Amino acid sequence: MSPFPKSTVLGYPRIGPRRELKQALESYWDGRSTRDELDRTGAELRERTWRRLAELGLEGLPSNTFSLYDQVLDTSVLLGAVPARYRSAADPYFAMARGTEGLAPLRMTKWFDTNYHYIVPEIGPETVFKLEAGKPLGEVREARALGYETRPVVLGPVTFLLLGSALDRLDDVLGCYEELLAALAAEGVAWVQLDEPALVGDRTPDELAAVRTAYDRLGALGSRPGLFVASYFGDLGEALPVLAATPVEAIGLDLVRGGAPVADLTGKTVVAGVVSGREVWRTAPKRALASLAALRASRVTVSTSCSLLHVPYDVDAEPGLDPALKGRLAFAEQKVAEVVALARAEFHGAAPQGPSVALPGPVVPEERSPYAVRAAAQAEHLSLPALPITTIGSFPQTGELRAARAAVTAGTLSQADYERRVEAEIERVIRVQERLGLDVLVHGEPERNDMVQYFAEHLDGFAVTSNGWVQSYGSRCTRPPILHGDVGRPSPITVRWAAHAQSLTAKPVKGMLTGPVTIVAWSFVRDDLPLRDVVFQVADAVREEVRDLEAAGVSIIQVDEPALRELLPLRRAAQTDYLEWAVAAYRRATSGASDRTQIHTHLCYSDADQILTAIDGLDADVTTIESARSGARILDTVGSFGRGLGPGVYDIHSPRVPSDAEVEELLRRTMRALPAERVWVNPDCGLKTRTYAEVEASLANVVAATRRLRAELTRTAR
Ligand code: MET
Numbered sequence: 001m002s003p004f005p006k007s008t009v010l011g012y013p014r015i016g017p018r019r020e021l022k023q024a025l026e027s028y029w030d031g032r033s034t035r036d037e038l039d040r041t042g043a044e045l046r047e048r049t050w051r052r053l054a055e056l057g058l059e060g061l062p063s064n065t066f067s068l069y070d071q072v073l074d075t076s077v078l079l080g081a082v083p084a085r086y087r088s089a090a091d092p093y094f095a096m097a098r099g100t101e102g103l104a105p106l107r108m109t110k111w112f113d114t115n116y117h118y119i120v121p122e123i124g125p126e127t128v129f130k131l132e133a134g135k136p137l138g139e140v141r142e143a144r145a146l147g148y149e150t151r152p153v154v155l156g157p158v159t160f161l162l163l164g165s166a167l168d169r170l171d172d173v174l175g176c177y178e179e180l181l182a183a184l185a186a187e188g189v190a191w192v193q194l195d196e197p198a199l200v201g202d203r204t205p206d207e208l209a210a211v212r213t214a215y216d217r218l219g220a221l222g223s224r225p226g227l228f229v230a231s232y233f234g235d236l237g238e239a240l241p242v243l244a245a246t247p248v249e250a251i252g253l254d255l256v257r258g259g260a261p262v263a264d265l266t267g268k269t270v271v272a273g274v275v276s277g278r279e280v281w282r283t284a285p286k287r288a289l290a291s292l293a294a295l296r297a298s299r300v301t302v303s304t305s306c307s308l309l310h311v312p313y314d315v316d317a318e319p320g321l322d323p324a325l326k327g328r329l330a331f332a333e334q335k336v337a338e339v340v341a342l343a344r345a346e347f348h349g350a351a352p353q354g355p356s357v358a359l360p361g362p363v364v365p366e367e368r369s370p371y372a373v374r375a376a377a378q379a380e381h382l383s384l385p386a387l388p389i390t391t392i393g394s395f396p397q398t399g400e401l402r403a404a405r406a407a408v409t410a411g412t413l414s415q416a417d418y419e420r421r422v423e424a425e426i427e428r429v430i431r432v433q434e435r436l437g438l439d440v441l442v443h444g445e446p447e448r449n450d451m452v453q454y455f456a457e458h459l460d461g462f463a464v465t466s467n468g469w470v471q472s473y474g475s476r477c478t479r480p481p482i483l484h485g486d487v488g489r490p491s492p493i494t495v496r497w498a499a500h501a502q503s504l505t506a507k508p509v510k511g512m513l514t515g516p517v518t519i520v521a522w523s524f525v526r527d528d529l530p531l532r533d534v535v536f537q538v539a540d541a542v543r544e545e546v547r548d549l550e551a552a553g554v555s556i557i558q559v560d561e562p563a564l565r566e567l568l569p570l571r572r573a574a575q576t577d578y579l580e581w582a583v584a585a586y587r588r589a590t591s592g593a594s595d596r597t598q599i600h601t602h603l604c605y606s607d608a609d610q611i612l613t614a615i616d617g618l619d620a621d622v623t624t625i626e627s628a629r630s631g632a633r634i635l636d637t638v639g640s641f642g643r644g645l646g647p648g649v650y651d652i653h654s655p656r657v658p659s660d661a662e663v664e665e666l667l668r669r670t671m672r673a674l675p676a677e678r679v680w681v682n683p684d685c686g687l688k689t690r691t692y693a694e695v696e697a698s699l700a701n702v703v704a705a706t707r708r709l710r711a712e713l714t715r716t717a718r
Pocket residue numbers: 392393394445451512560562602604685686687688
């Protein structure tokens with residue numbers, strides 16, 4: 001077996017340095033280009049990545065890290081786990097990812113504690129696993145034709161099955177992996193990378209036994225490539241000795257988030273993740289070299305702590321960043337260079353230091369009255385109908401709006417003209433909602449490029465990038481701001497837009513803020529302060545904004561915390577502490593509101609079991625939460641909290657317009673579980689990725705369904 005290369009990365013961004021893949025996908029989905037054209041863009045991006053990694057001096061190049069949508073979905077396809085209902089679609093792959101006219105997409109959820117979303121494998125008793133190895137083999141051949149030998153990266157069997165809640169199918173799936181390894185060996189592939197990030201969480205003895213079974217069995221294969229099992233996002237803990245006792249030749253460790261391995265790994269290659277794939281700060285060379293030196297292994301390879309999928313491409317594509325800050329930053333390209341330098345032990349000099357530490361003041365939230373008192377004050381102040389209909393905040397981000405923002409940046413549109421356009425868009429959004437008959441209106445967030453970036457642009461202590469895109473799901477990317485110093489709010493941020501919207505209508509307009517945990521979760525954060533202190537600084541800024549909105553006459557304020565679960569530590573031992581301070585930060589941000597101001601919060605997933613107490617602890621008057629795609633479970637859990645609840649009545653991730661009958665059915669389900677006076681009606685999430693045609697048709701059906709149920713309520717009341 002050839003030795004493992006001295007330097008590698010676990011994966012690389014794939015959306016393209018100028019988001020070429022995004023453009024190509026969206027053009028294909030809109031029917032403006034062919035599948036061939038899409039595939040050509042894919043091939044160009046793969047070629048560019050391999051060439052760049054080789055130019056930078058990286059020895060071990062990965063392949064099969066490209067994906068047209070998602071690497072977990074690719075694994076479902078690789079193993080033949082394509083549910084029967086998608087097989088006859090024109091393009092089954094994208095039908096699973098995005099749905100079609102008549103077909104809902106597969107479920108999507110967040111990838112461990114990142115903001116990347118994957119498509120959840122759907123595995124049932126009827127699933128027949130069958131290897132379809134075209135993609136990994138194709139990429140190996142494609143790279144070889146360009147002169148590069150690569151290491152295909154495939155999601156490992158244990159993590160794949162855990163994500164699909166089907167570990168009982170291990171035996172069947174291992175048959176496919178055996179076939180895959182044999183095919184790769186026949187192709188002359190020296191090493192394969194099997195990703196097992198699920199092993200850094202708490203695993204049961206049965207699950208650890210599955211790890212042993214899987215890798216003993218794959219290791220026993222006669223003809224196979226070297227096996228490199230990569231873990232990331234934390235410490236392998238108990239899984240490390242299990243894995244080390246199997247015949248796998250190389251083990252990948254996240255030495256940024258995880259601790260130094262206790263096990264003696266003599267006989268193995270350790271692929272040491274000392275360059276963070278999650279953060280944008282330059283690697284401190286002393287620390288990295290010390291972790292490398294501490295390893296007891298037969299061979300050590302320098303690597304990233306996880307795939308570089310989670311950082312942008314290139315700091316040098318950021319001419320607008322302050323040079324002092326730039327000197328502290330490393331994006332994917334710079335991180336590859338760091339890996340190479342560390343592997344050559346040529347890493348000299350210290351990474352430049354950030355600003356000095358400033359601690360936030362003492363945390364003493366001023367509590368609001370108990371819910372019953374608040375609810376009475378709000379009922380009197382707001383006089384809403386039964387089953388109030390609202391939305392989550394954003395309305396379609398039209399091409400005109402995006403073009404106008406680009407024109408301001410380019411200097412061809414004045415700030416004043418831009419602001420007039422935003423006001424016109426707010427008026428349009430208000431009129432649409434009035435015409436449809438919604439009860440609590442929103443201004444539509446047209447001024448926001450993004451729910452975190454917009455706040456970052458208006459707060460001290462943050463920098464924003466112009467090209468720092470990171471993939472969130474499918475073709476969607478975000479540009480996480482960089483929180484590099486102390487946070488402050490020099491002046492009100494959203495008040496003028498909310499006040500403008502309220503001036504246009506007699507109905508209540510809900511003010512929209514992003515919560516402190518989410519702002520931090522979706523930013524790259526300074527690493528010289530505990531995360532908790534950073535979140536409290538942001539909470540104080542949000543608190544000032546809440547107070548100013550209230551003072552401007554806004555009676556309902558939504559503070560979104562869709563990322564609350566995302567920062568949850570993967571291991572239970574650390575979770576309680578996190579949830580305590582996260583809840584405290586939210587309450588600090590919202591508790592300055594008076595009793596008659598209604599505080600809403602919004603979470604975009606229903607798989608909330610781990611954080612139920614925390615959601616309760618937020619003490620929001622109304623919680624809107626995703627639920628349309630995932631059944632009634634939320635009703636049994638969050639439904640028991642005794643405050644307002646709006647389980648989403650339709651999925652906004654797909655262009656599909658829900659029928660009124662469908663919405664009615666979901667509403668009936670909610671009303672069987674909750675007293676009517678606590679039920680709110682709303683979509684699963686914000687509408688900014690949809691078109692006006694989709695939004696108006698969908699909301700019209702929501703209103704029709706709600707009105708039928710309201711009429712029934714009035715009849716039973718009589
Ligand atoms: C990801 S949650 C989004 C909430 C935000 N208020 C919106 O509607 O876009």
